[in-house]
Amino acid sequence: MIGEHTVTVTPVGGAPVDVSCLVDDVTIRQGRDDTGSQPEAAGATINVSCDSDVTPWPAVVDVGAAVVVTTTLDGVAHTRFVGTVTDLSLGWQEAGPETPDRVQAQVVAVGPLADLGRRTVGDVPWPQQLDGARVAAIMAAAGITLDPLTSDPGTVEVLARDVDSQTALDLAHEVAQDAGGLLWATTAGDIRYADAVHRRGVTPSLVLDACDVLVTPTWSRTTEGMVNAVSIGYGVAPEGGEVPRYVAQRDDSIARWGTFGITSTTQLAARSDAVALGDLLLVQNHDPVWIMGNLPVAVSDLAHADTVALLALETHDLIQVTGLPAAGSVPTSTSLWVEGWTETLTFGRHDLELVVSGYCRTAPPPRWNDVDPATTWDTVAGTWDGAACLGPSQNLGRWDDVPATTRWDTVDPATTWDTYTGG
Numbered sequence: 001m002i003g004e005h006t007v008t009v010t011p012v013g014g015a016p017v018d019v020s021c022l023v024d025d026v027t028i029r030q031g032r033d034d035t036g037s038q039p040e041a042a043g044a045t046i047n048v049s050c051d052s053d054v055t056p057w058p059a060v061v062d063v064g065a066a067v068v069v070t071t072t073l074d075g076v077a078h079t080r081f082v083g084t085v086t087d088l089s090l091g092w093q094e095a096g097p098e099t100p101d102r103v104q105a106q107v108v109a110v111g112p113l114a115d116l117g118r119r120t121v122g123d124v125p126w127p128q129q130l131d132g133a134r135v136a137a138i139m140a141a142a143g144i145t146l147d148p149l150t151s152d153p154g155t156v157e158v159l160a161r162d163v164d165s166q167t168a169l170d171l172a173h174e175v176a177q178d179a180g181g182l183l184w185a186t187t188a189g190d191i192r193y194a195d196a197v198h199r200r201g202v203t204p205s206l207v208l209d210a211c212d213v214l215v216t217p218t219w220s221r222t223t224e225g226m227v228n229a230v231s232i233g234y235g236v237a238p239e240g241g242e243v244p245r246y247v248a249q250r251d252d253s254i255a256r257w258g259t260f261g262i263t264s265t266t267q268l269a270a271r272s273d274a275v276a277l278g279d280l281l282l283v284q285n286h287d288p289v290w291i292m293g294n295l296p297v298a299v300s301d302l303a304h305a306d307t308v309a310l311l312a313l314e315t316h317d318l319i320q321v322t323g324l325p326a327a328g329s330v331p332t333s334t335s336l337w338v339e340g341w342t343e344t345l346t347f348g349r350h351d352l353e354l355v356v357s358g359y360c361r362t363a364p365p366p367r368w369n370d371v372d373p374a375t376t377w378d379t380v381a382g383t384w385d386g387a388a389c390l391g392p393s394q395n396l397g398r399w400d401d402v403p404a405t406t407r408w409d410t411v412d413p414a415t416t417w418d419t420y421t422g423g
Contacts, residue, residue: 002300003073003307005345007046009058009085010066017060022050024346026069028081030111030187031315031340035357036225038173039184039315039340042111044069044081049093049104057103063088067109071311071345074304078311080343082189083109112189113169116142121171122163128269130154131179135172135193142168144191152195154179157269159236178266180277184315194316200364202318203392204335206309210323214296217321219330225361226260227285228253233265234274246274253286260285280365284389289358290330295321296353310352313338318359318392335359335392360389 007023010016024047032039044067050057062085069081087108121141126134132154136146156179163171172183172193180196210217229249237243243265253260262281268274297310313319315338322333336356343352371390411420 002348002350003071003078003311005347005350006070006072006077008068008070009060010068011060011062012064014060016068017058019048019058019061022048022058024049026081026345028069028343028345029340030081030342031184031338031355033340033355034225035339035361038176038182039113041114041117042081042083042185042187042189044083044109046107046109047105048107049102051102057090057105061085061088061105061107067107069345071350073307073311076308078308079188080311080345081109081111081187083111084115085109086114111185112191113183113185116144116169116172116191117167119143119168120165121168122165125162126160128157128160131156131158131175131181132193132195134158134175135181135183138168138172138175139191139193146191146193150190151193152181152198154181154193155196156180156273158267159269161267175267178264178268180280182315186314197364199316199318199337199362200370202316204318204320206306206313206317206319208295208297208306208319208321210321210325212298212302212306213321214298217292217295217324219290219292219327221288221290223257223260223288224291225285226253226257226288227262227281228257229259229261230278230281231261231263232268232274232278233263234268234271244271246271246278248275248278248282250282250286253282257287283365284361289361291358292321292334292336292356294353295336295356296351299350299352313341313354315340319354319356320392337362359392363389366390 005026006018006020007026008016009019026047027045028042030042046067048061065085067081067083067085068079070077070079072078085107088105090103090105093102093104119142121138124141126137129137130153132152134154136151139146158175158179175181176183176193181198182194183191184194185191230247232246233243234246235244249261266274266277268277299307299310302310317338318335319338320333320335324330324332324334326332336358338354339357340355341352342355343350366389
């Protein structure tokens with residue numbers, strides 16, 4: 001099912017103008033291409049054309065103007081992009097001796113993360129604090145307030161730091177990379193921080209059959225992303241010395257595949273956090289895994305409910321693909337994280353290709369309370385430390401299997417268990 005696409009441009013200090021009738025197509029890129037990087041700013045390339053003698057070039061379309069792209073389905077508008085025009089190129093196509101020249105333009109716009117790459121912050125030193133609090137402080141210095149209901153508090157302590165005027169985006173990316181988190185933006189342009197356990201307890205929000213994919217999905221199994229030796233720097237270096245390091249390796253993996261090592265110096269304050277990071281990398285990445293990278297979705301063939309669910313997807317959402325062909329040891333059903341996508345909107349058409357990653361590649365390590373109660377120490381396969389991934393969460397009827405709608409620290413302090421009525 002295909003919706004109606006709309007492109008609205010708002011010049012600086014002006015009113016919104018609908019330029020959809022002049023737009024040939026819009027290509028939008030959102031999120032990241034792999035699991036080892038931070039999401040880039042969303043981008044939109046808009047191709048526009050008009051007959052100069054019939055429809056003058058809209059002056060509102062200029063550098064600095066705000067752009068919103070939406071798709072309306074059964075009267076409900078779904079935002080696909082929010083950003084600002086950064087580049088504009090104009091040209092003409094000869095339309096014949098008796099017809100006016102046709103103006104052709106390409107408009108490039110970028111999402112709000114790009115603006116953070118131009119804002120320098122760091123006049124006031126930051127204390128040692130949780131990674132979520134550090135990212136929130138960086139964003140606040142850049143003029144952006146993170147909502148605690150949608151951005152995470154963090155899971156590790158990062159070192160105190162005195163920064164001398166660096167860009168907010170670089171500083172936030174450094175913290176997120178060291179802490180296992182992500183700085184990202186929604187399709188509506190809302191900037192958020194996801195910490196290392198953000199993907200815990202997530203259940204699939206969309207189930208696609210292999211028939212819903214335009215081409216037969218391809219699995220690949222390579223050494224890309226493998227890690228079997230780590231050296232993680234943490235803490236403060238002693239005077240005249242180097243920072244302490246946590247060094248570990250998987251001898252079984254090295255013996256079979258050779259050494260795939262990483263060395264990094266992080267902002268982590270505690271050895272325990274460096275150990276947890278290093279051990280998780282070794283457990284999740286010590287062997288090659290089957291990878292499915294891209295899913296071009298047949299949007300026009302989806303049922304209405306599935307189209308709505310597809311348009312609601314954001315980075316970090318989980319989908320399930322079923323009905324895959326049986327071939328060797330590859331799965332016929334798999335759960336995949338949405339890392340980003342590329343989509344092209346034109347009249348009567350909507351092409352969308354999801355960038356996905358395997359569930360176990362970035363899922364937080366399981367807690368004992370995440371395990372089926374029937375599991376005992378004697379029946380755990382291998383060791384608990386080796387159980388890096390048990391698959392998507394199942395509802396086991398316990399409180400923490402229910403996705404949170406309210407955090408207790410955001411409730412009025414006067415509220416007690418006896419007076420809490422939900423929300």
